[in-house]
Amino acid sequence: MIADKPLMLKELPKEERPREKMLTKGAAALSNAELLAILLRTGGKADSVLRLAERLLKKYEDLGLAGLAVLTPQEMRKIKGIGLAKAVTVAAAVEIGKRLASLVPGARPAILSPGDAANYMMAKLRYETKEHFIGILLSTKNHILAAPTISVGTLNASLVHPRELFKEAINYSAASVILVHNHPSGDPTPSTEDIELTRKLVKAGKILDISVLDHVIIGDNKYVSLKEKGIIA
Template sequence: MTIMVRDLPAEERPREKLLGYGASALSNAELLAILLRTGTSKQSVLGIADEVLAHYKERGIAGMVHMAPAELAAIRGIGMAKAATIVAAVELGRRLAVRTAEQIQVVHGPEDAAQFAMPRFRFEQKEHFAVMLLNTKNHILGLKEVSMGSLQASVVHPREVFRAAIDYAAASMILLHNHPSGDPSPSREDIAVTQRLVKAGRIMDIPVLDHIILGDCRFLSLKEKGMMS
């Protein structure tokens, strides 16, 4: 027998639970159920929410960032209208994270640089290599994407890296790239690329201060690990 939301005690229904205890008290399925609003005659809205989350089980909830409305609408109990609501909510959350990160204007250390870049690259399914461009007081002038590679590697050309620095009249730069696996441990190629760009920076008189690898809510600084040279 399917238990519908209307059959639950009032304090256990997602909407009432949110209003009474705050959004943080709800599970992912309960939050999604509020967006979906209604179920079907054969399945409760919580059941449909569970099916959506199960669809993205391998990628985790982060996989929802890349979902298309048509992909969602193919799940039983979700039409295009509900799919559009979910996609819109996820995009609002992503934009909020980016907007919050943009409040960081000065880089005092690797954590500032990582927090600034994390919302942009955390959920990407391919490697993206970017440079954070700084002035003489380490104020952020911009974050310029230089290349996009496969899931295994990025192809980084020094001329493109330093062209961005020259365009922004940067005094220094921080290299950044993401690991789609979520593990920020550096590969041999990561270290080799870093050392090549550090040498080029000395010649160009635009020092490379660090290379930060972004994982899933974590990061690694090659400078802190002593891998810059």
């Protein structure tokens, strides 16, 4: 038996097309596939844009919508119908979502606990497939001045030199810094290398009079604070 040919977008009732549906019912009324279809804009000769969106979502369907956070533009382009423009558009939308999720209400958020630092960086780092090492730069009252990425490593290693970290801290006139990096495995347990690097950076910070307050390791919706573990005095 031959499967029914999928409806192309123009064949759908106008009120059921994603753009029109968003305008009349609001973005919350749209499914994940419909929202993604708006970003993709067009389908292919054989598939509607909705079918293309569904195929992209199924790439990591065990993660649900979060699967988009681990797909690189290069991986998206391996899916039939996804070209460069579509891939970078989706990747840009995902990055905007991460940044919005990390925002804290108020003019300038403050970090007052390891949990604050973890919450600030969780959305950005929990789905990364490589280690990202970030310095949260703080004022004298622990308000966030900036959170630059110091290095991006391989699957299980991040290369960080004190010079790169403290150059950023000096540029922002930071009084202190909190180190943050992720473990792509999802397990935030610190490695021997993590502990050695932390002690090295704490020592360098003392020389420059820029305190390293903590090193927070991000896993999959969980974290470990080396301050809470007593590794940082």
